[in-house]
Amino acid sequence: MELVKTVREIRTSLAPLRRRGARIGFVPTMGYLHEGHASLIRAARRENDVVVVSDFVNPTQFGPNEDFARYPRDLDRDRTVAAAAGADFLFAPSVEEMYPDGAGQFFVDVGPLAGHLCGRSRPGHFRGVATVVTKLFNIVQPHVAYFGQKDYQQALILRRMVRDLFFPLRITVYPTVREPDGLALSSRNTYLSPTERQEAVVLYQSLQEAGRSLAAGERDATRLRHRMEEVVGRADSSRVDYIEIVDPLTLLPLERVEKPALFALAVFIGKTRLIDNALFDPSGKELSADELFNRTWSEWE
Amino acid sequence: MELVKTVREIRTSLAPLRRRGARIGFVPTMGYLHEGHASLIRAARRENDVVVVSDFVNPTQFGPNEDFARYPRDLDRDRTVAAAAGADFLFAPSVEEMYPDGAGQFFVDVGPLAGHLCGRSRPGHFRGVATVVTKLFNIVQPHVAYFGQKDYQQALILRRMVRDLFFPLRITVYPTVREPDGLALSSRNTYLSPTERQEAVVLYQSLQEAGRSLAAGERDATRLRHRMEEVVGRADSSRVDYIEIVDPLTLLPLERVEKPALFALAVFIGKTRLIDNALFDPSGKELSADELFNRTWSEWE
Numbered sequence: 001m002e003l004v005k006t007v008r009e010i011r012t013s014l015a016p017l018r019r020r021g022a023r024i025g026f027v028p029t030m031g032y033l034h035e036g037h038a039s040l041i042r043a044a045r046r047e048n049d050v051v052v053v054s055d056f057v058n059p060t061q062f063g064p065n066e067d068f069a070r071y072p073r074d075l076d077r078d079r080t081v082a083a084a085a086g087a088d089f090l091f092a093p094s095v096e097e098m099y100p101d102g103a104g105q106f107f108v109d110v111g112p113l114a115g116h117l118c119g120r121s122r123p124g125h126f127r128g129v130a131t132v133v134t135k136l137f138n139i140v141q142p143h144v145a146y147f148g149q150k151d152y153q154q155a156l157i158l159r160r161m162v163r164d165l166f167f168p169l170r171i172t173v174y175p176t177v178r179e180p181d182g183l184a185l186s187s188r189n190t191y192l193s194p195t196e197r198q199e200a201v202v203l204y205q206s207l208q209e210a211g212r213s214l215a216a217g218e219r220d221a222t223r224l225r226h227r228m229e230e231v232v233g234r235a236d237s238s239r240v241d242y243i244e245i246v247d248p249l250t251l252l253p254l255e256r257v258e259k260p261a262l263f264a265l266a267v268f269i270g271k272t273r274l275i276d277n278a279l280f281d282p283s284g285k286e287l288s289a290d291e292l293f294n295r296t297w298s299e300w301e
Numbered sequence: 302m303e304l305v306k307t308v309r310e311i312r313t314s315l316a317p318l319r320r321r322g323a324r325i326g327f328v329p330t331m332g333y334l335h336e337g338h339a340s341l342i343r344a345a346r347r348e349n350d351v352v353v354v355s356d357f358v359n360p361t362q363f364g365p366n367e368d369f370a371r372y373p374r375d376l377d378r379d380r381t382v383a384a385a386a387g388a389d390f391l392f393a394p395s396v397e398e399m400y401p402d403g404a405g406q407f408f409v410d411v412g413p414l415a416g417h418l419c420g421r422s423r424p425g426h427f428r429g430v431a432t433v434v435t436k437l438f439n440i441v442q443p444h445v446a447y448f449g450q451k452d453y454q455q456a457l458i459l460r461r462m463v464r465d466l467f468f469p470l471r472i473t474v475y476p477t478v479r480e481p482d483g484l485a486l487s488s489r490n491t492y493l494s495p496t497e498r499q500e501a502v503v504l505y506q507s508l509q510e511a512g513r514s515l516a517a518g519e520r521d522a523t524r525l526r527h528r529m530e531e532v533v534g535r536a537d538s539s540r541v542d543y544i545e546i547v548d549p550l551t552l553l554p555l556e557r558v559e560k561p562a563l564f565a566l567a568v569f570i571g572k573t574r575l576i577d578n579a580l581f582d583p584s585g586k587e588l589s590a591d592e593l594f595n596r597t598w599s600e601w602e
Contacts, residue, residue, distance in 0.1 A: 106461070164401075
């Protein structure tokens with residue numbers, strides 16, 4: 001595996017491969033790779049000739065009071081994880097390389113989808129995501145890009161962006177990878193104290209509770225949300241940012257679950273903000289985001 | 302030459318050519334092609350294996366009180382002009398094809414450069430331009446795209462966009478093509494009555510006057526602007542929108558012309574808003590925008 005730090009180098013490396021018809025799979029990450037990332041890289045490896053992983057903590061998707069400066073970074077470990085999972089290139093540019101004229105010139109503005117869920121708590125976040133992903137897509141020019149369902153709203157927005165702006169690639173969304181107790185893998189889990197780490201499982205447990213309530217016949221979104229709040233409240237260190245049950249394509253709140261719905265939550269465990277989600281049909285069966293997206297936008301995007 | 306109306310068709314047509322290594326030149330237009338467009342198409346023909354011309358009146362770059370509805374359209378004539386100039390494909394999509402989910406989802410936001418000159422008179426205009434050009438670039442995936450210097454601010458913004466967002470292509474800017482009396486070619490010239498058409502030459506004459514004043518040693522921007530206003534004022538039907546002398550890269554107003562400067566103006570002739578510009582060095586010699594851009598951003602963009 002090759003570590004590449006400049007736009008020029010990654011382009012120069014990929015150009016001859018592309019000319020020879022190689023199919024390029026791309027996994028954009030902010031580094032500090034965990035098994036969730038590794039599962040995306042392995043999927044890219046299975047489905048493509050060349051696998052590129054990017055490793056870039058993007059400043060424009062962090063708010064002024066967020067954790068950009070202390071976001072965990074470990075390039076040596078990332079090299080090992082990416083190589084073991086089958087990456088051919090690890091693209092780890094500097095901030096200056098990605099924003100050569102400073103931030104604040106061109107931005108990809110996300111429409112109404114950025115106004116819900118995490119976008120409400122983190123204004124500007126999805127604009128930063130859409131912008132850096134546009135840059136990365138233009139640099140790598142992949143055939144397929146891989147994202148995890150843990151960041152559901154991000155995956156939805158990027159699927160829509162690819163469709164709306166006609167990026168010549170596909171986005172594939174893979175299921176959330178979890179710890180044995182159910183906690184969704186996240187680079188931010190490293191912020192948790194041992195007690196917080198134990199308590200953090202309430203996010204997953206609240207989603208399970210929602211699934212069980214649906215299976216038992218509950219359809220009322222307010223009551224379902226209250227059940228989830230109850231579960232989250234069991235952790236002393238928890239403080240709810242949001243718990244919502246929304247239409248999985250518009251992200252608008254639902255009053256009743258009569259069709260597939262996204263159950264999404266963001267919870268502070270101590271000072272660490274964690275997110276999780278699940279797509280359920282009204283019977284409480286969990287659905288895959290990728291399948292839902294593919295069914296909704298069936299055409300070549 | 303092939304007339305193509307859908308995204309799917311143009312992609313399907315270009316994919317095998319691209320695989321065989323063909324170099325693709327692209328000329329985005331709003332149709333109603335004139336000799337200015339034809340000169341861009343001929344340049345694309347000389348420099349590429351495949352030439353694509355797009356023909357799309359983009360609604361999102363028109364303000365609510367602007368001329369979107371009555372902007373001149375003549376696809377039959379465009380076919381003739383594009384074919385004669387050497388185009389291989391004329392891509393003329395519908396509004397629904399380019400904005401399948403309606404306008405108002407994803408937009409490419411232009412930074413400070415959109416706040417000057419035409420951007421001040423036409424809020425949202427360059428956002429619409431940057432968005433539709435992003436879509437077209439993603440659809441056509443050209444190696445080179447051609448724009449005319451008549452729309453200087455557009456050319457500058459798109460050069461910056463390609464650089465900032467890392468679009469894998471080059472933008473080339475060709476000189477403004479003029480009528481024998483100096484009037485810059487524009488599809489909007491068709492709105493002019495015979496008298497207005499005669500008077501419209503004052504835009505060009507004011508630029509010539511600025512060049513002569515520079516050559517005579519004038520460096521003061523206020524006095525230079527007044528000379529231009531005087532010339533424009535000779536036309537009874539004229540009303541100045543703006544006359545500005547600005548830094549050609551930042552578009553910020555200059556007080557004195559001590560280095561290359563952009564002289565730009567927008568003038569209503571009757572009800573028709575026309576624009577023109579020239580790049581002068583302090584001695585009054587006219588410079589090429591393309592050379593200036595290439596000198597400023599010398600790296601592969």
